[in-house]
Amino acid sequence: MPKKQTGILHPSWDDMSEFVVHFTKKTGSRSAYENSLSILGSGRVKAANSFGTAKSHVFSPNVVCLSETPLHQLDRLAAKRSRYGIGFRKEYIVAKGGGPILYAYKGSPQADAMKMLTDAGSDNPNHPAWKLAPFVDVPGKHGSASYFFEWEREWRVVGHLDFKPADVAFLILPAELHDAARQFFSDAEVENIGPNYPCPFIDPKWSKGEVAKALEK
Numbered sequence: 001m002p003k004k005q006t007g008i009l010h011p012s013w014d015d016m017s018e019f020v021v022h023f024t025k026k027t028g029s030r031s032a033y034e035n036s037l038s039i040l041g042s043g044r045v046k047a048a049n050s051f052g053t054a055k056s057h058v059f060s061p062n063v064v065c066l067s068e069t070p071l072h073q074l075d076r077l078a079a080k081r082s083r084y085g086i087g088f089r090k091e092y093i094v095a096k097g098g099g100p101i102l103y104a105y106k107g108s109p110q111a112d113a114m115k116m117l118t119d120a121g122s123d124n125p126n127h128p129a130w131k132l133a134p135f136v137d138v139p140g141k142h143g144s145a146s147y148f149f150e151w152e153r154e155w156r157v158v159g160h161l162d163f164k165p166a167d168v169a170f171l172i173l174p175a176e177l178h179d180a181a182r183q184f185f186s187d188a189e190v191e192n193i194g195p196n197y198p199c200p201f202i203d204p205k206w207s208k209g210e211v212a213k214a215l216e217k
Contacts, residue, residue: 006090014208019169020066020093020155023077023085032082036173039086041194045161052101052134052156053111054118059125063134066093066155068100072208074172077152083204085172090155092167098157099135103150106140114138134158165195170215175203 009016022045024035039045047062054060068090069077077085093099104110114129114136121127134156139148173181178201188194200214 006094014070014072017068017070018090019071019087020068020090021071021074021077021085021087021172022064022066022161023081023172025081032084036082036084036086040171040197043163043165043195045086045163047158047160050134051137053104053114053136053138054133057118057122059121059127059130061130061134061158063159064098064157064161066098066157068153068155070208071202071211072206074202074204074206078172078204083172083174085204086168087170087172087202088163088167089169092163092169093155093157093161096157096161098155098161101135101137101154101156103139104136106138106142110136111138131158165197165199168197168199170200170202171197172202172204175201175206178203 006018009018024032024039026032027035030038045064047064050056050060050062051065052060052063066088067077071087074085102110104114114133117129118133121129137147137149137154139150140146171181181201185194185196185198189196200217202211202214206214
């Protein structure tokens with residue numbers, strides 16, 4: 001277990017979480033369920049896209065996106081993506097170089113400062129701006145579209161997120177599939193055809209009490 005680097009939360013603070021989650025979604029002809037199995041089978045969440053300030057710039061790296069939404073409120077994210085995902089402890093993500101992002105509203109002094117930084121590094125891939133830019137989003141109206149996703153309470157990791165089963169805090173999937181999934185992973189380990197995930201399973205629609213009970217096991 002990586003050294004604890006995040007703050008200690010009071011047990012009664014149910015508006016905060018010790019964990020971050022990554023939900024899968026449908027991509028092309030592949031369902032969210034299939035993408036979830038691919039992640040768990042490979043032990044990798046792929047960094048497929050760049051985000052943050054100057055995300056379209058050639059030097060802006062691809063990232064993995066996660067959320068620190070409290071576990072009894074995961075249905076908010078599930079409604080936008082799917083009921084399938086994976087959870088990690090925050091300290092594990094910090095050890096991987098990840099962390100929470102900053103929202104610098106369009107037109108604010110913070111957003112202006114970030115643009116100055118990325119402009120200064122526009123011809124230098126090693127400029128420190130590119131270490132910070134993926135962790136700063138600029139909510140606001142951009143052209144004809146409005147971008148406001150603060151409610152996601154997002155974290156990011158630059159590059160692919162590789163993990164082992166022991167690194168996973170819990171899996172997210174519908175409760176009616178929990179027993180079958182446990183058997184599937186157990187059989188995969190016995191037959192040496194894939195990893196086993198003996199961690200807790202959580203349904204994103206569960207209440208605070210149901211989540212707490214699952215994590216105690």
